[in-house]
Amino acid sequence: MDKKFWSEKAKRIKPYVAGEQPKFDDIIKLNTNESPFPPSPKAIEAFYNTNAADMRLYPDTNAQIVREAAAFADGVKPENIFVGNGSDDVLAMTFMALFDGEVKTPDVTYSFYTVWASLLGVDLKEIPLNDDLTIPVEKFFGGSCIIANPNAPTGLMLSLEDIEKIAANADGPVVIDEAYVAFGAETAAVLIDKYPNLLVVRTLSKAHGLAGLRMGYAIGCEDLIGALYAVKDSFNSYPTDRAAQNMAAAALYDVEYNKATVERVCRIRDNTAEELRKMGFSVTDSKTNFLFITHPAISAEELMKKLRDKAIIVRRLSNPRTSNYLRMSMGTEEQMERVLAEIRNILEG
Amino acid sequence: MDKKFWSEKAKRIKPYVAGEQPKFDDIIKLNTNESPFPPSPKAIEAFYNTNAADMRLYPDTNAQIVREAAAFADGVKPENIFVGNGSDDVLAMTFMALFDGEVKTPDVTYSFYTVWASLLGVDLKEIPLNDDLTIPVEKFFGGSCIIANPNAPTGLMLSLEDIEKIAANADGPVVIDEAYVAFGAETAAVLIDKYPNLLVVRTLSKAHGLAGLRMGYAIGCEDLIGALYAVKDSFNSYPTDRAAQNMAAAALYDVEYNKATVERVCRIRDNTAEELRKMGFSVTDSKTNFLFITHPAISAEELMKKLRDKAIIVRRLSNPRTSNYLRMSMGTEEQMERVLAEIRNILEG
Numbered sequence: 004m005d006k007k008f009w010s011e012k013a014k015r016i017k018p019y020v021a022g023e024q025p026k027f028d029d030i031i032k033l034n035t036n037e038s039p040f041p042p043s044p045k046a047i048e049a050f051y052n053t054n055a056a057d058m059r060l061y062p063d064t065n066a067q068i069v070r071e072a073a074a075f076a077d078g079v080k081p082e083n084i085f086v087g088n089g090s091d092d093v094l095a096m097t098f099m100a101l102f103d104g105e106v107k108t109p110d111v112t113y114s115f116y117t118v119w120a121s122l123l124g125v126d127l128k129e130i131p132l133n134d135d136l137t138i139p140v141e142k143f144f145g146g147s148c149i150i151a152n153p154n155a156p157t158g159l160m161l162s163l164e165d166i167e168k169i170a171a172n173a174d175g176p177v178v179i180d181e182a183y184v185a186f187g188a189e190t191a192a193v194l195i196d197k198y199p200n201l202l203v204v205r206t207l208s209k210a211h212g213l214a215g216l217r218m219g220y221a222i223g224c225e226d227l228i229g230a231l232y233a234v235k236d237s238f239n240s241y242p243t244d245r246a247a248q249n250m251a252a253a254a255l256y257d258v259e260y261n262k263a264t265v266e267r268v269c270r271i272r273d274n275t276a277e278e279l280r281k282m283g284f285s286v287t288d289s290k291t292n293f294l295f296i297t298h299p300a301i302s303a304e305e306l307m308k309k310l311r312d313k314a315i316i317v318r319r320l321s322n323p324r325t326s327n328y329l330r331m332s333m334g335t336e337e338q339m340e341r342v343l344a345e346i347r348n349i350l351e352g
Numbered sequence: 353m354d355k356k357f358w359s360e361k362a363k364r365i366k367p368y369v370a371g372e373q374p375k376f377d378d379i380i381k382l383n384t385n386e387s388p389f390p391p392s393p394k395a396i397e398a399f400y401n402t403n404a405a406d407m408r409l410y411p412d413t414n415a416q417i418v419r420e421a422a423a424f425a426d427g428v429k430p431e432n433i434f435v436g437n438g439s440d441d442v443l444a445m446t447f448m449a450l451f452d453g454e455v456k457t458p459d460v461t462y463s464f465y466t467v468w469a470s471l472l473g474v475d476l477k478e479i480p481l482n483d484d485l486t487i488p489v490e491k492f493f494g495g496s497c498i499i500a501n502p503n504a505p506t507g508l509m510l511s512l513e514d515i516e517k518i519a520a521n522a523d524g525p526v527v528i529d530e531a532y533v534a535f536g537a538e539t540a541a542v543l544i545d546k547y548p549n550l551l552v553v554r555t556l557s558k559a560h561g562l563a564g565l566r567m568g569y570a571i572g573c574e575d576l577i578g579a580l581y582a583v584k585d586s587f588n589s590y591p592t593d594r595a596a597q598n599m600a601a602a603a604l605y606d607v608e609y610n611k612a613t614v615e616r617v618c619r620i621r622d623n624t625a626e627e628l629r630k631m632g633f634s635v636t637d638s639k640t641n642f643l644f645i646t647h648p649a650i651s652a653e654e655l656m657k658k659l660r661d662k663a664i665i666v667r668r669l670s671n672p673r674t675s676n677y678l679r680m681s682m683g684t685e686e687q688m689e690r691v692l693a694e695i696r697n698i699l700e701g
Contacts, residue, residue, distance in 0.1 A: 018585030236367030
């Protein structure tokens, strides 16, 4: 491409590289942290109950039914909820609506943060993780920050007390990206009334098994939520479609199904971690739906390639500090048994 | 709101105001240019044939099936198509991907252009329409521009020859927003091989009756399409969901249904325009699915209010040059008969 008519901004950016969506069948796809289980049967019912002929009419611009469902699920008011087209959309709006000047983030974290910063003119300051990959809490005091909790790809969580310390010591917005919070961390949503600078971001792509639906939301005081809607209404008035709103609302109300599914994924994760440790892997204490692993006897690159030969797809992220780690999403019980067997073979081979 | 933690950008913007989506029943809703007819039966079938359980997996990031369907419908290659979450999303990406510095647009046009310009740092230069509300073609020569063709809310179109003159005389990107092109104008998509600076933007919200689905696309040479995908992949990797991709692709392939529906809307429009002219209205020569009307004996504000009392919702836009006009989307034959009868009553009352 000669990029002749590209804007300066477009020429400068280095886009985020999403995990591959392989087209071939019979693979075990553990590279994008999707749920191994389908969404709630009530969500599926809500999808098919959508009147597709009504698609001729615009959807509700603010996705009110999703705001109400999320408010129910999180014990807040609908006024505390902003709904977007996946949490990536919510985070992009957040970068525009809340961030000016310098914003702190860990040096090993969701790599999209640096991409948004570059596209949207935010000065992201990377704070190095401690040697054990934990977050140095005090270094986030003052200014603004964005922190994934639990962090990805490390899987490690901060306690609610530490999050509160960061919010209390900040003098700008504190954004906590809780994509994986359901799998073992505590949500900071309980603090939004106390800290008007605190925004919590959620997705339905992980715990709710709805990565294909593109739904995410933010939780914060009305003033922060107002900023997000002001930017949304200056960018795309109708970011979520009619069927997606129906399906998302039903999924959020089905608290019981979500709880059972999440508990099942956590059991699979803890069993898998135990087996991997027995094989000599170093495995972080993940509170997510994935494991972050490294082995002294085989490089991450080689292991990834050998697993791929067995139709098992995992992900290696490009950050130099953790380039010898693999991130492995949790599949079903049956899938993980096969994965563990293949890894044993590879290590023994 | 005290806007304490809002970014400077968020404080500065004046969001676009979308047409109201009234919640009450039994209204005739002619305020947001939706189709009065449902989408293609094949599109509805594709929606219900979507496997909702597969929503656990991310969608195709580039919406390849929609690219192929749009390429088929427009006689171009899939590489010439960019797919977004409604044409508003496509236009927002376009502002980021292609525009630097000054960009020309008519002073009476889609009011979202000024909102994007303000949010995304583009210097929009408004070129006054001629007194008859037509576009002064020569004034768009040189530099970059964005033009809705047909223009909204005037409904007036530029000929393909005029569009080509603008593309040939530009020295930056020329973006033609063809939201309403199916209703009587000629598409500039036939020119993309000749003009590497030409981008055509489309929506499925109007002619395809899919406003509730949030699907739009752009047509251009591969280099321009590459810029849009680079920005998209730096903003939101997965902007369109699985069901929406299926439904949109089926709608685009059903060329016969689209043609019949568009012809029916055009007949309704031309009949309605004729009746309104008989009542003394000045009606522009609309090539869209709406009419832009003004009457010497009643103000637009008063007429809008009196129609609303009869549960008929139309739209008045805030541009001072056309503040005495109403924009009225076309309903079904039956609805427009009732609307005409009510207007007759109002004028006689």
